[in-house]
Amino acid sequence: MLSASALRDRPSGRLADNVLHFTRVLRKAGLPVGTDRALLALEALRVAGIESREDFRATLRACLIDRGEHRALFDQAFEIFWKDPDLLAQVMRLLLPSAPGRTAGGSTVDANRRLATALSGQMLPAPEQAALIVAPSWSDREQLRKVDFDTMTSEEWLAAQRVVAALDPFLARIVTRRSVPDERGTRIDFRQLLRNTARHGGHIAVLPRRRPRTRPSPLVVIVDISGSMSRYSRMFLHFVHALTS
Amino acid sequence: MESRLPASIDATHELLLSRDYVADRALTTAVYLALKLERPLFIEGEPGTGKTEIAKVLASALGAELIRLQCYEGLDVNLAAYEWNYARQMLEIRLGEAAGDSREKIAANLFSQEFLIARPLLRALEPHPTPPVLLIDELDRTDEPFEAYLLEVLSDFQITIPEWKTVKAARPPIVVITSNRTREIHDAVKRRCLYHWVDYPDAAREFAIVRRKVPDAGEALSKQIVAFVQALRQLDLYKLPGLSETIEWGRALLALDALALDPQTIDDTLGVLLKYQDDIARVRGSEAARLLETVAAKVG
Numbered sequence: 315m316l317s318a319s320a321l322r323d324r325p326s327g328r329l330a331d332n333v334l335h336f337t338r339v340l341r342k343a344g345l346p347v348g349t350d351r352a353l354l355a356l357e358a359l360r361v362a363g364i365e366s367r368e369d370f371r372a373t374l375r376a377c378l379i380d381r382g383e384h385r386a387l388f389d390q391a392f393e394i395f396w397k398d399p400d401l402l403a404q405v406m407r408l409l410l411p412s413a414p415g416r417t418a419g420g421s422t423v424d425a426n427r428r429l430a431t432a433l434s435g436q437m438l439p440a441p442e443q444a445a446l447i448v449a450p451s452w453s454d455r456e457q458l459r460k461v462d463f464d465t466m467t468s469e470e471w472l473a474a475q476r477v478v479a480a481l482d483p484f485l486a487r488i489v490t491r492r493s494v495p496d497e498r499g500t501r502i503d504f505r506q507l508l509r510n511t512a513r514h515g516g517h518i519a520v521l522p523r524r525r526p527r528t529r530p531s532p533l534v535v536i537v538d539i540s541g542s543m544s545r546y547s548r549m550f551l552h553f554v555h556a557l558t559s
Numbered sequence: 560m561e562s563r564l565p566a567s568i569d570a571t572h573e574l575l576l577s578r579d580y581v582a583d584r585a586l587t588t589a590v591y592l593a594l595k596l597e598r599p600l601f602i603e604g605e606p607g608t609g610k611t612e613i614a615k616v617l618a619s620a621l622g623a624e625l626i627r628l629q630c631y632e633g634l635d636v637n638l639a640a641y642e643w644n645y646a647r648q649m650l651e652i653r654l655g656e657a658a659g660d661s662r663e664k665i666a667a668n669l670f671s672q673e674f675l676i677a678r679p680l681l682r683a684l685e686p687h688p689t690p691p692v693l694l695i696d697e698l699d700r701t702d703e704p705f706e707a708y709l710l711e712v713l714s715d716f717q718i719t720i721p722e723w724k725t726v727k728a729a730r731p732p733i734v735v736i737t738s739n740r741t742r743e744i745h746d747a748v749k750r751r752c753l754y755h756w757v758d759y760p761d762a763a764r765e766f767a768i769v770r771r772k773v774p775d776a777g778e779a780l781s782k783q784i785v786a787f788v789q790a791l792r793q794l795d796l797y798k799l800p801g802l803s804e805t806i807e808w809g810r811a812l813l814a815l816d817a818l819a820l821d822p823q824t825i826d827d828t829l830g831v832l833l834k835y836q837d838d839i840a841r842v843r844g845s846e847a848a849r850l851l852e853t854v855a856a857k858v859g
Contacts, residue, residue, distance in 0.1 A: 350750060354598075358753075361595045362568065362588060369568055372588035380749035382603055382740070382756040495633050514645040 329364070330356055333374070336395050340378060343387055344472055347378050370396075463545045478552045485557055487528040499525035533557075563621050563689075564594055579771045580609070580616040581764055589755040590617070599713050599734035601749055604757030606739055607801020614694035614735035623733065624691040628679040630701040636708060640680040640718055648674050670722040680712055684728040692733045698748070699738040706745050713751045760802060762789050768802065773809035779858075783820045784809050786854040791832065791842070800832040807831050822848045 337352040355377035362373045371392055379388050466474065495503065506522040535554050537547040565571040568584075571591040575582045582590070590613065593600035602610045618625035628639055648669055655665035677685065683693035698706070712718060713734065717727035736752060738744055760768065762785055769781045776784070788805045800808075808831045817824050825847045833839045842850075 346746065348750065354596075354753075358592045358596060362592060368584055369588055372585040373592060375585065376589040376592055376753045376755055380601070380746065380752075380754045385756060495635075515649050517645065517649055519645055 345384050351378050463549045478556050485531050488531050490527045492527045493524040494527045496525040499523035574620045578616040578620045581768045586755055589753050593753050597731045599752040601736045601752035601754050603738045603740050607803040608757040609802055610737040610757055611696055614692050618692040623689045626679050626683045626691050627694045629696050630698050634701045634705055640678050642676045644674045644676050681718055683732040684726050686729055690730045690732050695736045698736050699741045706748050769809050772806045776809050776813055782858045786858050790850045796838045797835045804832050
């Protein structure tokens, strides 16, 4: 494999292409990886080198994800993407119903349809097609009403997530007896005022204010998270999250 | 200073190890990249997995000053970045008036470094012989306006003080941000950082850490301690014991002169490992004895 110094001499080329390619796969699988993160990854690889696969993965991981729960998806994508350079053949095997993904990544690979869709997207050279899918319209939403969560593709899943996230929280917030500092608050914070005044030799510079603290009303949700229900419960949790936040 | 920065991932591992911090390869890589690319390192994970420790270890290993900003709800710019010393400014005005100085002359000097109280963020940007380690601890405890304020500090390593000037670090500090994930940190902050999630260590690494941190415990007892804690983490508890609890427990057992685990000692010292009464009540007695049996079967 290439050492750090050799890599520095040739910053572009196949590796850069592949890393960018990889970030696109991640993005399609639903991970929010921006261009800046891809550039950061390239910069980091230049520093860290790619002598060992473990370091290569750690470098990409430090740069490309920013949430604990994305680790599993990242690792799966990494396994599939970087094990076999012949991506196309890999994807074909993934998609064939008779050979359910017993490929490079091991048994967990076939479980993730979102990832499979993301990888398959690489085969379509037409960005216009992707643009068509992204634009949400009433008919999409109409369709989403009837689609089973378990059989959704990643686009549908993301679209459903967006629909859910756009819901207004309608659970009222409870006004508590306690208050929090707030510049635009309604009450004057006399205690703080006194402390500030004492510190500033009796002068009043600003009037510190507070407002009553609010908190979401308590909501108890009991969810079955076992394998067969995981897609449903996950979407349900998105729904609950949208209601309460 | 440059010579003290590790030159490779292996060197970073050695550096951390020299201060008894046993990091896994992924964390070492993230630390190395943060040092090399001069990017903040954002560390998330369960409490007690050594997130804060990494900043302390880095500071001591690099011979740098550790500047710590402990976050809490209501933390504002006055306490985190800088504050004007109003009292001294007032005094200055009075003195100026008494001396018959003109209004312009008094005003000219009023907002200068002399009257500025530097808080952790500003202190980290001031010139140091060695770039300091800035630890922004438990960022999830602050509120969103403060996060937004941090953006300027994290991306450009500068603070704009409207009345005075923009203070920019000649050499960026080493920034370590930790979060316990009681809430999600805004993407804008995370985008500026390298990210690492700290997991509970596996048995081999935890054993290595216990051996380093509690060397007097002996190999057999250390093995039992680690196996027991690892088994405990498989249970469905409200708060799983972290690495720091393992180390504390090791020290507690040592203080009690325990040579091996037995049900009575475990019951007596369970409070060191578990911090919730419900958890303790669940494990104490028969459950602890059962765990101990599996541990004994495994460790021998």
